[in-house]
Amino acid sequence: xxxxxxxxxRIETGGHRPTASRRRLLDAVVARGDGFTAEELVAEVKxxxxxxxxxxxxxxxxxxxxxxxxxxxxxxxxxxxxxxxxHHHLVCVGCGVVQEFSQSVIEQMLMQLSGAGAIMGHRxxxxxxxxxxxxxSESTPGHSPRTGALA
Amino acid sequence: xxxxxxxxxRIETGGHRPTASRRRLLDAVVARGDGFTAEELVAEVKxxxxxxxxxxxxxxxxxxxxxxxxxxxxxxxxxxxxxxxxHHHLVCVGCGVVQEFSQSVIEQMLMQLSGAGAIMGHRxxxxxxxxxxxxxSESTPGHSPRTGALA
DNA sequence: CTGGTTGCAAAGATTTTGCATTGAA
DNA sequence: TTCAATGCAAAATCTTTGCAACCAG
Numbered sequence: 034x035x036x037x038x039x040x041x042x043r044i045e046t047g048g049h050r051p052t053a054s055r056r057r058l059l060d061a062v063v064a065r066g067d068g069f070t071a072e073e074l075v076a077e078v079k080x081x082x083x084x085x086x087x088x089x090x091x092x093x094x095x096x097x098x099x100x101x102x103x104x105x106x107x108x109x110x111x112x113x114x115x116x117x118x119x120h121h122h123l124v125c126v127g128c129g130v131v132q133e134f135s136q137s138v139i140e141q142m143l144m145q146l147s148g149a150g151a152i153m154g155h156r157x158x159x160x161x162x163x164x165x166x167x168x169x170s171e172s173t174p175g176h177s178p179r180t181g182a183l184a
Numbered sequence: 185x186x187x188x189x190x191x192x193x194r195i196e197t198g199g200h201r202p203t204a205s206r207r208r209l210l211d212a213v214v215a216r217g218d219g220f221t222a223e224e225l226v227a228e229v230k231x232x233x234x235x236x237x238x239x240x241x242x243x244x245x246x247x248x249x250x251x252x253x254x255x256x257x258x259x260x261x262x263x264x265x266x267x268x269x270x271h272h273h274l275v276c277v278g279c280g281v282v283q284e285f286s287q288s289v290i291e292q293m294l295m296q297l298s299g300a301g302a303i304m305g306h307r308x309x310x311x312x313x314x315x316x317x318x319x320x321s322e323s324t325p326g327h328s329p330r331t332g333a334l335a
Numbered sequence: 336c337t338g339g340t341t342g343c344a345a346a347g348a349t350t351t352t353g354c355a356t357t358g359a360a
Numbered sequence: 361t362t363c364a365a366t367g368c369a370a371a372a373t374c375t376t377t378g379c380a381a382c383c384a385g
Contacts (some may be wrong), residue, residue, distance in 0.1 A: 050360080070349095084350090084351080107346090
């Protein structure tokens, strides 16, 4: 589990200051296990200016401490990087919980595509209905998940 | 190769009218092999209102005739669906050219993830530097590609 | 005719920027 | 002290919506 302090240390190592604002923002980010928007952080962490939130999100992205999720609708969502290396995401379209995974099969498959050019990077997201959301949707059939996330 | 007429036919089949505006927009879309933004279409197809362009893009997305690319920076980009079925994208970070591919290995890999929940969908994009852009970057070392696309 | 489609402008939503002030080292 | 970081509000971007006019079937 990544802690706010670890992230703050990395920020400091990167030549940035571990301010109180950043600590408060990180506490909020660490407390969530799902994808959130910048605006949700603005609402959640009271007393911080909107500009500070957006600037901090940008900083964390650049440092690789946050990942930008490519859901299809609305504002972009972000999630904390649990692993430092390259990884992919498993997003529940019901509750928005985000898990990470890395699968070497994918990397092998990418090799097969290298005829199309030098591979510079890739982005993989898998949308699931997690077991607890499956249970919920069986008991409440009317409920519809965040299908906007689907490709 | 998909033609504007084929797409217009599909639009009509879907219960929408094959108007002159839509035809002009489609001609512009078909002429490009890369990802474009809604705003680029507004500039490119003169005489069409901004609202019409955005509404048409939304219509084409809903019908599955356009794909939304999840690049990281700026406004979302769209590209024409060449295949009708499910597919993935190969995007050149140099020139923005988009190719499609489908690879059963990925689908097999997804099966292995099904322990995490029922898979509802997925999104895969691979960023490459295509052969012609590789040649260019060797002759002009100062040039830097659209690395914003990279995860 | 009739209802889908369009253009325009206004409104909405999201993000960035200028600038004076504050705060960490 | 010094320069990064912050807050605020204005501006910039991108997208949607209300409404009257228009057009395909």
